[in-house]
Amino acid sequence: MLKISNLHAKIDDKEILRGINLEIKAGEVHAIMGPNGSGKSTLASVLAGREDYEITAGSVEFLGKDLLELAPEERAAEGIFLAFQYPVEIPGVTTVNFLKTAMNQIRKYKGESPIDAANFLKIMKEKSKLVKIDDQLLKRSLNEGFSGGEKKRNEIFQMAMLEPTLGILDETDSGLDIDALRIVSDGVNQLRSADRSFIVVTHYQRLLDYIVPDFVHVLYKGRIVKSGTKELALELEEKGYDWIKAEADAAEALA
Amino acid sequence: MSENIMQNQLISEFEEIQNNLNGKKQDVFNQSRIKAIEAFGNLSFPTKKDEEWKYSDVKKLVNATYNFHPKSEITHSDLESFELPDLEGIILYFVNGIYHPELSNVSDKDGRIKISTLQEAINDVNPLLTEHYGKYLKSETDAFTAMNSALANDGILVEIPDNVTLEQPIILRMINDTRKENVGSIIRNLIVVGQNAEVKIAEAYRSFGEESGFVNAATEVYVGKDARVDYYKVQNDNDVSYHVGTTQVYLADNSYFYSATITLNGGFVRNNLNLVLDGEHIESHMYGLYIPNKKQHIDNHTVVDHCKPNSVSNELYKGILMDNSTGVFNGKIFVRQIAQKTNAYQNCRNVIISDKASMNTKPQLEIWADDVKCSHGTTTGQLNDEAIFYMQSRGIPKKEAVKLQLLAFASDVVSQIKIDTLRDYLEELVKIKLDEIN
Ligand SMILES: Nc1ncnc2c1ncn2[C@@H]1O[C@H](COP(=O)(O)OP(=O)(O)OP(=O)(O)O)[C@@H](O)[C@H]1O
Numbered sequence: 108m109l110k111i112s113n114l115h116a117k118i119d120d121k122e123i124l125r126g127i128n129l130e131i132k133a134g135e136v137h138a139i140m141g142p143n144g145s146g147k148s149t150l151a152s153v154l155a156g157r158e159d160y161e162i163t164a165g166s167v168e169f170l171g172k173d174l175l176e177l178a179p180e181e182r183a184a185e186g187i188f189l190a191f192q193y194p195v196e197i198p199g200v201t202t203v204n205f206l207k208t209a210m211n212q213i214r215k216y217k218g219e220s221p222i223d224a225a226n227f228l229k230i231m232k233e234k235s236k237l238v239k240i241d242d243q244l245l246k247r248s249l250n251e252g253f254s255g256g257e258k259k260r261n262e263i264f265q266m267a268m269l270e271p272t273l274g275i276l277d278e279t280d281s282g283l284d285i286d287a288l289r290i291v292s293d294g295v296n297q298l299r300s301a302d303r304s305f306i307v308v309t310h311y312q313r314l315l316d317y318i319v320p321d322f323v324h325v326l327y328k329g330r331i332v333k334s335g336t337k338e339l340a341l342e343l344e345e346k347g348y349d350w351i352k353a354e355a356d357a358a359e360a361l362a
Numbered sequence: 363m364s365e366n367i368m369q370n371q372l373i374s375e376f377e378e379i380q381n382n383l384n385g386k387k388q389d390v391f392n393q394s395r396i397k398a399i400e401a402f403g404n405l406s407f408p409t410k411k412d413e414e415w416k417y418s419d420v421k422k423l424v425n426a427t428y429n430f431h432p433k434s435e436i437t438h439s440d441l442e443s444f445e446l447p448d449l450e451g452i453i454l455y456f457v458n459g460i461y462h463p464e465l466s467n468v469s470d471k472d473g474r475i476k477i478s479t480l481q482e483a484i485n486d487v488n489p490l491l492t493e494h495y496g497k498y499l500k501s502e503t504d505a506f507t508a509m510n511s512a513l514a515n516d517g518i519l520v521e522i523p524d525n526v527t528l529e530q531p532i533i534l535r536m537i538n539d540t541r542k543e544n545v546g547s548i549i550r551n552l553i554v555v556g557q558n559a560e561v562k563i564a565e566a567y568r569s570f571g572e573e574s575g576f577v578n579a580a581t582e583v584y585v586g587k588d589a590r591v592d593y594y595k596v597q598n599d600n601d602v603s604y605h606v607g608t609t610q611v612y613l614a615d616n617s618y619f620y621s622a623t624i625t626l627n628g629g630f631v632r633n634n635l636n637l638v639l640d641g642e643h644i645e646s647h648m649y650g651l652y653i654p655n656k657k658q659h660i661d662n663h664t665v666v667d668h669c670k671p672n673s674v675s676n677e678l679y680k681g682i683l684m685d686n687s688t689g690v691f692n693g694k695i696f697v698r699q700i701a702q703k704t705n706a707y708q709n710c711r712n713v714i715i716s717d718k719a720s721m722n723t724k725p726q727l728e729i730w731a732d733d734v735k736c737s738h739g740t741t742t743g744q745l746n747d748e749a750i751f752y753m754q755s756r757g758i759p760k761k762e763a764v765k766l767q768l769l770a771f772a773s774d775v776v777s778q779i780k781i782d783t784l785r786d787y788l789e790e791l792v793k794i795k796l797d798e799i800n
C-alpha cells in the first residue's frame with residue numbers, strides 16, 4: 108500500500124529525515140516509536156503533504172501513485188488521514204460543517220455527488236457513538252477551547268467519518284485519560300480491516316496493548332534504526348532508548 | 363473661487379436652481395440651503411493634510427466631472443439582472459439620487475408610520491424639516507456635509523411614532539445608473555424614531571453600469587427614549603465608484619441602536635458613523651465588514667460620544683484585504699467627565715491576504731471620567747497557515763480552505779444581521795467576493 112524509499116527531508120537547511128525506508132501492506136498496523144525530536148511528526152507531516160519541508164531525495168508510493176506529487180487535499184482524497192499531534196483550532200467553523208465540507212470535497216474529487224443531509228447525519232450519529240463523542244462538542248467551533256483529550260478524540264472521530272485507507276496517528280494517546288485511551292483504541296480497532304492500514308506514532312507501550320501492531324519501528328535522528336514486532340515495544344519500555352542510540356551512533360560513525 | 367472642478371460646478375448649479383425658484387426662495391428650508399451653500403463655498407474639500415483624511419485622498423474625485431442631474435431609464439427588468447433577494451418590507455428605489463415610485467413597493471405602508479421623500483417633504487413643508495432636519499448633522503462640519511445639506515437631490519424622511527413597532531424593514535435601494543456617463547447623487551435621509559418605537563432600516567448602494575458613480579450620502583437618525591433601531595448600510599458599487607457618507611445618530615435614554623456597515627465592493631469608500639449617546643442606559647452596537655480587492659480603498663471612521671453615565675457601546679469592525687487594496691479604520695471613543703460607569707468596547711480585526719494590500723488602524727480614546735470600563739484592540743494578521751494545512755489534510759482544497767477560514771472570520775459580523783433574507787443574501791455576496799481571491 109505504502110512504500111517509502113530513502114526519504115530525505117529538510118527544513119531551513121536542517122536535515123530531519125535522513126533516509127527513511129518503510130513498506131506497509133494492506134491491513135497492517137505499524138507503530139513508530141523513538142526519542143523526542145527524532146522526526147516522527149515530520150515523517151507524518153511529510154506523508155500528509157505539509158509544504159514546509161523540502162524533500163531532497165527518495166520517493167513515496169501510495170497505492171501505485173507518486174504521493175509526493177499530490178497536494179495535501181489530493182492525498183486526503185486518495186485515502187491518507189493524519190490525526191495531528193497538535194490539532195489546530197478553527198474558530199467559526201463547526202466540526203459538523205467542517206466534516207460535511209471535507210466529505211463533499213473528497214466526493215467531488217472522486218466524481219461523486221454531494222452527500223445528502225439525512226445520510227450525513229446518520230453516518231455522524233453512528234461514528235460519534237464509536238468514539239463516544241458528545242454531540243454538543245460537534246456543534247462547537249472545531250477544536251476551539253476543546254480540552255486536550257477532546258481534541259484527540261475529535262481527530263479519531265474525523266478519521267472514522269472520512270474512512271481513510273491509511274490512518275496516521277501522531278501521539279493520539281498523549282493527553283488521553285485511561286478511559287478515553289480505551290475508547291479511542293476501541294474506535295481505531297473497529298476501523299481495522301484487511302484493506303486499511305495504520306501508522307501509530309507513540310511514546311508508550313500501553314497504547315500498543317490496545318492497538319496491537321504488526322510491526323514496531325524505532326526512529327532516531329531521521330532514520331529507522333530498528334524494526335521488530337510488538338515485543339520490541341516491551342523491550343523499549345524496559346530498557347529505554349540508550350542502547351539503540353548507542354548502536355545507531357556507532358553504526359553511523361563507521362559509515 | 364475654489365480650485366477644484368466639483369465645487370465650482372456645484373456652486374454655479376445651485377445658483378441656477380435658485381434663479382428658478384421664484385416664490386419658494388424665502389422658504390425656511392431653502393434659507394437653510396442657502397446657508398449651507400455659503401458654508402460649502404467657504405470650506406475646502408479635505409486633502410491628505412487633514413488628519414481625518416490622511417489616508418483617503420479625494421483629489422481625483424473632486425476634480426472629475428459628474429452629472430448631478432442625469433435622467434435614468436432604468437426599468438424593472440434591469441433590476442432583475444441584479445438578482446436581489448426577495449426582501450419583505452417597504453422598498454424604496456432611488457436612482458441617481460431621485461426617488462422612483464414606479465420601482466418601489468410601499469404597499470405595506472399601514473398608515474402608522476409617516477414616510478415621505480425629501481422632495482415631497484419640501485413641497486409639503488413637512489414639520490420634521492424644521493424640528494429635526496440638520497439638527498444632528500451640522501452643515502458646517504465639513505465640505506461634503508455642507509454640499510449634502512445644500513444640494514441633496516432626494517432621500518427619505520421617516521417618522522415612527524411613539525410606541526409603534528414596524529415589523530417589516532424599510533429598505534432604501536440607492537442605484538447609480540452609470541451606463542452612459544459619470545453620475546453623482548446627493549442623498550439625504552432623516553429617520554425619527556419616537557419613544558418606545560422600533561424600526562429596522564437598510565441603505566443598500568449599488569452601481570449599474572461601468573462609468574463612475576459618486577454618492578454623497580448623509581443620514582440623520584434620532585432614537586427616542588426606549589426606542590430600538592437596527593441600521594444597515596450595504597455597499598456594492600463598481601470598481602470606479604466613489605462613496606462619501608455620514609450617518610449621524612442621536613440616542614436618548616434607554617434606547618438601543620445596532621448598526622452593520624458592510625462594504626463588499628467600491629472604488630473609494632468613506633463611511634463616517636457618529637453616535638451621540640445623550641442619555642443613560644443606552645446600548646449601542648457598531649459592526650462593520652469590508653472586503654476590498656484590486657485597488658479599492660475603504661475607510662471607516664466611527665465616533666462614539668458618551669455624554670451621560672451608565673451606557674454601553676460595543677464595536678467590532680473586520681476587514682479582509684486582497685490584491686492592492688487599502689483600508690482605514692479610525693475609531694474614536696469619547697467619555698465625558700459626567701459619563702461615569704460607561705462601558706465602551708472597540709475592536710478592529712483585519713486579515714491581509716496579499717503582500718501589496720495594507721490597512722491603517724487608529725483607535726482614539728479620550729476619557730475624562732474615572733469610573734469606566736473601556737477597551738480597544740486592533741489586529742492585522744495573515745491567514746493561519748496551520749489551519750489551512752489542517753483543512754487540506756482533510757481533503758479541502760487550499761482555495762476552499764482559505765475561503766472557509768475567511769467566511770468564518772466574516773461571520774462574526776454577518777451572522778449578527780437580524781433580517782434573515784438580508785443575512786443569507788450577504789453571506790452569499792461575501793462568498794462571491796471571496797471567490798475573487800487569486
Ligand atoms: N518547522 C520546523 N522548523 C524547524 N525545525 C523543525 C520544524 N519541524 C520540526 N523541526 C525539528 O525537527 C526535529 C524533528 O521534529 P519532530 O516533530 O518530527 O520530532 P518527533 O519525533 O515528532 O518528536 P516528539 O516525540 O517530541 O513529538 C526536531 O529537532 C524539530 O525541532
Ligand SMILES: [Mg+2]
Pocket residue numbers: 147148149192277278
Ligand atoms: Mg511528534
